[in-house]
Amino acid sequence: MVNRSTCAYCGVGCGIEIHTNSDGSTSVKGDFEHPANFGKLCSKGSSLAHTLTGEGRLLHPKIHGLRASWEQATHYVASEFTRIIDEHGPQAVAFYVSGQLLTEDYYVANKLMKGFIGSANIDTNSRLCMSSAVAAYKRAFGEDSVPASYEDLEIADLIVLTGSNTAWCHPILFQRIKSAKAARPQMKVVVIDPRRTATCEIADLHLAIKPGTDVALFNGLLNHLQASGKTDAQYIQQHCEGFEAAMASARQAGDIQQVATLCDLPASDVAEFYQWFADTERTLTCFSQGINQSSQGTDKGNAIINCHLATGRVGKPGASPFSLTGQPNAMGGREVGGLANQLAAHMEFNPQDLKQVSEFWQAPNIARTPGLKAVDLFDAVAAGTVKAVWVMGTNPAVSLPNAGKVVQALQQAELLVVSDCIETTDTSTYAQVLLPAAGWGEKDGTVTNSERRISRQKGALEPLGEARQDWRILTDVAAAMGFAEHFPYTTAADVFREHARLTRLNRHSPRKLDLGNLAELSEQQYDELAPVQWPVLDNMDSQRLYGDGHFSTDSGKARFVAVAYSGVSHPVSPDWPLALNTGRIRDQWHTMTRTALAPPLNAHKPEPFVEIHPDTAADMGLEDQKLARIQSPWGSAILRVNVTDSLRRGELFVPMHWNDQWARGARIGELVNPAVDPISGQPESKHTPCRIEPWHPQWSAVMLSRDNLPIPDCDYAAKIRGKHFYRYELAGDATATDLTAQAQQFADTDAEPSVLYQDPRQPAMRSAWLDAGGLRTCIYIGPGNSGIIANADRNWLSGLFGKPELDAIERKALLSGKSPAGVEDCGRTICACFGVGEKTILKAIREHRLTDAAAVGKLLKAGTNCGSCVSEIKGLLAAN
Amino acid sequence: MRHHAVKTESSKPKLVFVGNGMAGTRTLEELLTLTPDKYDISVIGEEHFGNYNRIMLSPVLAGEKTIENIMLNDDEWYRRNNVVFYKGEQAVAIDRVKRQVTTRNGKCIPYDRLVLATGSTPFRIPVPGNDLTNVLTFRDIDDVNNMLQLSRHKQHAAVIGGGLLGLEAANGLRKQGMDVTVVHAYDAILNRQLDKTASRLLQDTLEQKGIRFLMNAATDSIQGNADNEVCGLNFKDGRQLAVDMVVMATGVQPNISLAKSCGLQCDRGILVNDVMQSFDPAIYAVGECVQHRGQLFGLVAPGYDQARVCANHLAELGIARYTQKALATQLKITGIQAFSAGQFDHVPDSEEITFFDGQLGHYKKLVIKDNQLVGAVLYGDTQDGGWFFELIQQQTDISPIRDQLIFGKDFCQWPEQATAPLPAAA
Numbered sequence A: 001m002v003n004r005s006t007c008a009y010c011g012v013g014c015g016i017e018i019h020t021n022s023d024g025s026t027s028v029k030g031d032f033e034h035p036a037n038f039g040k041l042c043s044k045g046s047s048l049a050h051t052l053t054g055e056g057r058l059l060h061p062k063i064h065g066l067r068a069s070w071e072q073a074t075h076y077v078a079s080e081f082t083r084i085i086d087e088h089g090p091q092a093v094a095f096y097v098s099g100q101l102l103t104e105d106y107y108v109a110n111k112l113m114k115g116f117i118g119s120a121n122i123d124t125n126s127r128l129c130m131s132s133a134v135a136a137y138k139r140a141f142g143e144d145s146v147p148a149s150y151e152d153l154e155i156a157d158l159i160v161l162t163g164s165n166t167a168w169c170h171p172i173l174f175q176r177i178k179s180a181k182a183a184r185p186q187m188k189v190v191v192i193d194p195r196r197t198a199t200c201e202i203a204d205l206h207l208a209i210k211p212g213t214d215v216a217l218f219n220g221l222l223n224h225l226q227a228s229g230k231t232d233a234q235y236i237q238q239h240c241e242g243f244e245a246a247m248a249s250a251r252q253a254g255d256i257q258q259v260a261t262l263c264d265l266p267a268s269d270v271a272e273f274y275q276w277f278a279d280t281e282r283t284l285t286c287f288s289q290g291i292n293q294s295s296q297g298t299d300k301g302n303a304i305i306n307c308h309l310a311t312g313r314v315g316k317p318g319a320s321p322f323s324l325t326g327q328p329n330a331m332g333g334r335e336v337g338g339l340a341n342q343l344a345a346h347m348e349f350n351p352q353d354l355k356q357v358s359e360f361w362q363a364p365n366i367a368r369t370p371g372l373k374a375v376d377l378f379d380a381v382a383a384g385t386v387k388a389v390w391v392m393g394t395n396p397a398v399s400l401p402n403a404g405k406v407v408q409a410l411q412q413a414e415l416l417v418v419s420d421c422i423e424t425t426d427t428s429t430y431a432q433v434l435l436p437a438a439g440w441g442e443k444d445g446t447v448t449n450s451e452r453r454i455s456r457q458k459g460a461l462e463p464l465g466e467a468r469q470d471w472r473i474l475t476d477v478a479a480a481m482g483f484a485e486h487f488p489y490t491t492a493a494d495v496f497r498e499h500a501r502l503t504r505l506n507r508h509s510p511r512k513l514d515l516g517n518l519a520e521l522s523e524q525q526y527d528e529l530a531p532v533q534w535p536v537l538d539n540m541d542s543q544r545l546y547g548d549g550h551f552s553t554d555s556g557k558a559r560f561v562a563v564a565y566s567g568v569s570h571p572v573s574p575d576w577p578l579a580l581n582t583g584r585i586r587d588q589w590h591t592m593t594r595t596a597l598a599p600p601l602n603a604h605k606p607e608p609f610v611e612i613h614p615d616t617a618a619d620m621g622l623e624d625q626k627l628a629r630i631q632s633p634w635g636s637a638i639l640r641v642n643v644t645d646s647l648r649r650g651e652l653f654v655p656m657h658w659n660d661q662w663a664r665g666a667r668i669g670e671l672v673n674p675a676v677d678p679i680s681g682q683p684e685s686k687h688t689p690c691r692i693e694p695w696h697p698q699w700s701a702v703m704l705s706r707d708n709l710p711i712p713d714c715d716y717a718a719k720i721r722g723k724h725f726y727r728y729e730l731a732g733d734a735t736a737t738d739l740t741a742q743a744q745q746f747a748d749t750d751a752e753p754s755v756l757y758q759d760p761r762q763p764a765m766r767s768a769w770l771d772a773g774g775l776r777t778c779i780y781i782g783p784g785n786s787g788i789i790a791n792a793d794r795n796w797l798s799g800l801f802g803k804p805e806l807d808a809i810e811r812k813a814l815l816s817g818k819s820p821a822g823v824e825d826c827g828r829t830i831c832a833c834f835g836v837g838e839k840t841i842l843k844a845i846r847e848h849r850l851t852d853a854a855a856v857g858k859l860l861k862a863g864t865n866c867g868s869c870v871s872e873i874k875g876l877l878a879a880n
Numbered sequence B: 001m002r003h004h005a006v007k008t009e010s011s012k013p014k015l016v017f018v019g020n021g022m023a024g025t026r027t028l029e030e031l032l033t034l035t036p037d038k039y040d041i042s043v044i045g046e047e048h049f050g051n052y053n054r055i056m057l058s059p060v061l062a063g064e065k066t067i068e069n070i071m072l073n074d075d076e077w078y079r080r081n082n083v084v085f086y087k088g089e090q091a092v093a094i095d096r097v098k099r100q101v102t103t104r105n106g107k108c109i110p111y112d113r114l115v116l117a118t119g120s121t122p123f124r125i126p127v128p129g130n131d132l133t134n135v136l137t138f139r140d141i142d143d144v145n146n147m148l149q150l151s152r153h154k155q156h157a158a159v160i161g162g163g164l165l166g167l168e169a170a171n172g173l174r175k176q177g178m179d180v181t182v183v184h185a186y187d188a189i190l191n192r193q194l195d196k197t198a199s200r201l202l203q204d205t206l207e208q209k210g211i212r213f214l215m216n217a218a219t220d221s222i223q224g225n226a227d228n229e230v231c232g233l234n235f236k237d238g239r240q241l242a243v244d245m246v247v248m249a250t251g252v253q254p255n256i257s258l259a260k261s262c263g264l265q266c267d268r269g270i271l272v273n274d275v276m277q278s279f280d281p282a283i284y285a286v287g288e289c290v291q292h293r294g295q296l297f298g299l300v301a302p303g304y305d306q307a308r309v310c311a312n313h314l315a316e317l318g319i320a321r322y323t324q325k326a327l328a329t330q331l332k333i334t335g336i337q338a339f340s341a342g343q344f345d346h347v348p349d350s351e352e353i354t355f356f357d358g359q360l361g362h363y364k365k366l367v368i369k370d371n372q373l374v375g376a377v378l379y380g381d382t383q384d385g386g387w388f389f390e391l392i393q394q395q396t397d398i399s400p401i402r403d404q405l406i407f408g409k410d411f412c413q414w415p416e417q418a419t420a421p422l423p424a425a426a
């Protein structure tokens, strides 16, 4: 059986076929008919089937840790919310939701909070991801409408990727750009990013910009466009407002030399970029978190949009400012209004919209004013003004900035309800009520991707245990709170139709969001809904918006916004001399609740790490692959050092993903400064002043086990799930006294080890537990600088867990940590899809005298699936 | 005798060996390769056999090898090398003034140089009944033949002594179908060769093979029947054991009666200097009969080392000196791997690296002192014994490979540049 659905991860929104085999097992393939990906999937999408396990799933409702029935749980949540609202008013409660929710879930949550509880305290983790883009679009176009389509990536002549590691964060879009560029080599790509990311593989020009100076760069561009007579005066005059003010502000950026100095770029590179932009009609500027996650994120967005307005390049083939969203349904959330400062369906907190919506919902108690945005919301929880919070499908204890404070807030909330598909997350740990939500593969509803395309996400599996659809959980709680007649939904389609009908109210305004035609779908039509871009109206081409120069503002004109460079909120200082940047890596998603379950995805970057330039590393006394402690005024973390010259000097990069379920001391959110953009409320996650120093643990350990063991309580820990095993990298500051006892504790067993190695001097001990000749657990403890910790052949050890029984030589070699001679070690995994290791590739390159990545692919298959490892393969080729 | 006459007429100096065991014959072989014609050579050997590999008597007893299998040099070899071989002759006197050796049969054999390689004699513990019929020792082919013969019609054997020899005897007799008890005066078998852990593992394995152990058992007397045949053992603590055969494997004593009788300086063994000369410069001694710098010897390896030095001196090349080296022991019981070398018990200021696989019964202990390997005990997996022994002897600085050392050569990689480590003592 085949079910069409969409990928659970990024905002590309790839179509997926879930094949359910006769034995009940499932496999996942790209959907050839889906216009986002035409059958391709990246490593994350390809590994989705691995996440369809029961491992770690929350299966039953729980109240105070005890299993409860749905009836009890629903009643408990409803009555506690009601009690708190009665005692403290509706502003004392909040929902914190997620771009992982489906549009239907979002809609019911938004309606319940804003329409019936009467508070707008519903915000979403999309706040952390693209709320600045939302605000910028609204300021410029009068509505949060993305004017472009993916096709523009293929027909543009110049693509500017700014603040976007497209290769890793939107891999399939990257592939589309790459193929287009291969077909039309004259197409140019400019990457603007402080880091030389994998995306630079296709860049004709890389501007390694100083973090936070993007406004100056784009103001300088506007300046240059005007000075060189490339602005479209007629377009500006007919379709725009505010040009003069924006120009006046832009002029302050100065000439190319001044911009280059401020942005710390070679003037010739800046000049080249400006020249290309000026000369290329079909210019597409794609921006992501690098622009959005900033205390000036909204202004950065508008600085970009200003340049597109000035050249009339909005909503035209191959020409637009194009925000790439992070999450699979960030866009759907925006459409229903799941942000605290939106009302519903792109409508606002103005009297007219409030009237329309309250009538539509028959909700006289509708919230009248915007609610608290994510960071403020958890501040309010910490301050005790918000007493009850319901977190749905997100993990704020990890992902919010100043995460240490968020944990405090969660601990002291009077009521914390968490609905999630995973039982134990850093957030759910503090919840009084846990509600099991359906996971990907079970969820049923719709999502919208970065190009406004609505697709069905359709479950192939029955929800595990007692898990339920989020919209259903919310509907039941709404009913238990006394709003049953307003929440009459029995199917996802019921919710969707109501949402679509609500968007029709926009017809009376210049707004574009209108799903009109979809409001009458039958159940079957809804089930079979083909991917469609909004607006969904007869005779309307929805592929691009605003190409005709008519915008969603009251005047119909687009607005230039006067923006000025103002720098980061917390600049570096002598005490905190380095700039911390955070972001995603290729094979993990968010807080790893699902990707960490997929062994192939953990092989690329198994441990939490910090990237640092070789010169800075030397200045700080750091060594590659050793541990370091990073501190900021807000928190600290311990991470593995990766020395790379792909970074600027003085800057650090740390992935955002790791958390207490997979690590200790690695939650980078704890360090991230709490500054937010004043307009969008989006945190400045890309720039936190910090310092770094070597961390020399008293002892280090690596442990591998067939069992899913609890992470030992130690200063540093990383847990990595592999095929048939878990790996633990551990280190501690306290002098170990009884290593044997410690090993037994780590291995969570009272049994004597089957094999034991001890060296009293180091101190060092290694032990292994076997049953029926097969390996259960092995652990190696030694001083931080010892050879065994550095050299234990983790790949070889991992492979032993697949064997029912170790042969004699393997058993002998086991505690040496070294594969027996003659057996080849394939090295660190480069190609996650085909499990091809670094050493295998290097060997093939040498032995077959390979000179290009295609040849490597031909021989080893590496890089021939999604191809996102090709840049690393090229790196290996170059190094040889 | 014809040869004899010819030889005495020759002008070459006469060299005589007493004892054609392992050390003596090795000395002869070394000498023949250095200088085949320097001497007129005679060998007096008490045993009725050519030279054989004594240490392989254990597999012979266990039925795994035959006497023919373990012969090293037969009569033909002596003939080919122009060596006069007095087989089955016992030397009974040495006249150091006339420089001649007399045999039990009355032969007088003159020498210019004499090599004593008389080995050692098994030590019989001094208890009543130690000379009863069927109380045997384990030293030579005759002993093995006796045991094999008795095992065919006796059932209950006791082996007194849980050392290497005793265990090999016990194993052999068990293999011959006897019901065997090892009687040991201490709480751990092979207590000189193994540490407690390895000893325990070994005992477990041997018990699984059906060998019984009586530990901390000091023999008080050996009981005989009317026919003067052994019928039981009585122990000091009152325990008793009914047996119809006893093998004494309670150590050896250097065979020095001949040397003593001619007035050579002896202590526990014949005293020799670093070139294996006794106090009489015309008389050399090698093997288990010597005492060198206070030390006695019970293994082949030092005997072979001494043989090389002695031959060198006899050839008048005169540069080699004997120095004692660390020793490695290996138990020769099929299916059991035990190895030890160097110092391994409570070595002051040392550190012990251990490896233990309880399920497989593999145990290894390496003793490290001043970054050098000074001792090793291996049980179960002795594959790397040889390499460890080399490291001990060469006093190699093992610090660069300490982490991997116990796993053996295959797992140790010397850091670049230092691939061929030089012995620290070189």
Ligand SMILES: Cc1cc2nc3c(=O)[nH]c(=O)nc-3n(C[C@H](O)[C@H](O)[C@H](O)COP(=O)(O)OP(=O)(O)OC[C@H]3O[C@@H](n4cnc5c(N)ncnc54)[C@H](O)[C@@H]3O)c2cc1C
Pocket: B018, B019, B020, B021, B022, B023, B024, B025, B044, B045, B046, B047, B054, B055, B056, B057, B058, B089, B090, B091, B092, B117, B118, B119, B120, B138, B139, B140, B165, B255, B258, B286, B287, B288, B289, B297, B298, B299, B300, B301, B303, B330, B332
């Ligand atoms: C069963 C057994 C197993 C052993 N296993 C090992 C082992 O695994 N590893 C190891 O290193 N060692 C082992 N040994 C010890 C090893 O055999 C001796 O250390 C070695 O044989 C000593 O050599 P040698 O020449 O000094 O004495 P022997 O080999 O004993 O030779 C002395 C010879 O001199 C003869 N002789 C003595 N007096 C006279 C005389 N007056 N006239 C003529 N001839 C005389 C004797 O009959 C004998 O043949 C074992 C010994 C035995 C008995």
Ligand code: SF4
Pocket: A007, A008, A009, A010, A011, A012, A013, A014, A037, A040, A041, A042, A043, A044, A045, A046, A169, A170, A171, A172, A173
């Ligand atoms: S590109 Fe994004 S949507 Fe597509 S498969 Fe990868 S993670 Fe999923």
Ligand code: SF4
Pocket: A042, A043, A830, A831, A832, A833, A834, A862, A863, A864, A865, A866, A867, A868, A869
């Ligand atoms: S590593 Fe790899 S090819 Fe290889 S394709 Fe992936 S992710 Fe895709």
